[in-house]
Amino acid sequence: MNKLHPLVFALALTVAGCGGHDKSAAEPAHNTVKASVITLQPVDADVMSAMPGTVVALESVKVASRLMGYIKNIAVAEGQPVKAGERLFTIDPLDIEGGVAQARLGLDQAEKAMQDAKADYERFDALYKDEVVTRQQYEKMKLNYEIATARAGQAKAGLNTAQGQMKYAVVGSPINGVVTQKLANEGDIAAPGYPVLLVENQSRLQVQTTVPEAIYAGLKVGAPIRVEVDGMAEPLEGKLARLSPAADPMTHTHLVKIDVAAPGLRSGAFARVLFATGRQSVLRVPHEAVLNRAGITGVFVVDAKGVAQYRMVRTGREEAGQVEILSGLSAGERVVTGNGAAVNNGDTVQG
Incomplete structure (x- = not known):
């Protein structure tokens, strides 16, 4: 009878020893966890x-200037609340001031012309009464005076209009609101019809x-x-x-x-x-039942023996603390709804 070589015999003993280990010792231990469990029942819900x-x-207002000119100063920033009448931006009044000065000069000239025409009219009126001048000459002086008076009135109205334009150089907010958008910058030319800011209530x-x-x-x-x-x-x-x-x-x-x-x-x-x-009929679970394990959304389902297994689900709308389950669960299954963070696959769940 042949004898085993000592090295071969030792190797055989080692393999035999490894094969004799209890396989259950390598498996993870399962715990018993107390957790609340519900049985899924379909409920009627609106199809949305x-x-x-x-x-x-x-209320949304695009604020523009009534004048044409350079934007001299924007006093607000995007996101800033403003009140009705609060200054938003200013138009350089140089052109307006020039118009006012020109209108004032025109009024002075018109008033002087009216005074001269008035003096001529009064003189010819006296001469006509003394029958020194003809009626035609008198009527001509009278007409000249009336025309001069009308021109002086027009010049005064022009000055008032030019002065009135000054108030439009400062643009205020038309409503109480928030500046939500800036559509122009300082130095840009503002013109009627081209908004500079957007203000919303x-x-x-x-x-x-x-x-x-x-x-x-x-x-x-x-x-x-x-x-x-x-x-x-x-x-x-x-x-x-x-x-x-x-x-x-x-x-x-x-x-x-x-x-x-x-x-x-x-x-x-x-x-x-x-x-x-x-x-339609849907399944819903409490928000607390839905977990995220390793990036997978799911719930723990408890079988007839009380053993929990993690199952991936697809969720829908959440309403009043209830999450709609679109797929992954069936009516009648039992789902862990409380203390889910303490549960692992294979744990026994006691309600």
Whole structure:
């Protein structure tokens, strides 16, 4: 009988020893965790259609100058609140001052001409009464005086107009609001019809969106409308303020305006307007049940033996602390809703 080489015999013992280890010793230990559990039941909910919209200010004024001239000074910055009448910017009054000086000179000349015409008229009036001059000569002096008087009146009106233009050199805010946009800079030429600043009343805001005929037909002014706005943690409760009866000929959609109000809400924000278009059966779980493990959104599902397994789910809208589950769960399954952070795969859950 052949004997085993000592090295081969030692290797055989080593392999045998490794194969004799208990496999269960390498598996992670499972714990028993106390956590609240619910059994999923379908509930009826509105089917919501989300339409894109924009938050806009109900009062929005593009402030322009009534004069043409260089913008001398802009006294406000974007984001700055202003009151009605508060100075926004100033137009260089040099041209206006020149116009006032010219109008004043014209008035002086017209008044002197009127005084001369008046003196001639009074002299010819006396001469006519003494029958020294003819009636034709008298009437001519009278007409000259009337024309001079009218020209003096026109010159005075021109001076008043030129002086009145001075007040337009300083442009104030037409409303209480916030400067939301600067459209020109100091040194630019301002002209009538070309806005320099945009001022909006942020206390009166609306969300504007467009809807197809199928949604428009079921809307009524005054109805509550839910609105989701970027940057706002919770949806806003708005009120339908106006419906445009005429559809856009290109898109065949109607313009809809919703009154909204919330601290921190600003015009220009993107919004999603939610319109109820029907009813359906859905599954919902409390917000606390939805977890994020290694970047995967999911919940712990408890089987008949009480063992928890993490399952990936696709979530939908969240409302009143309840999250809609679009896929990944079925009615009748049991889901961990409390103390989920302490649960791991394979743990036994006790309610």
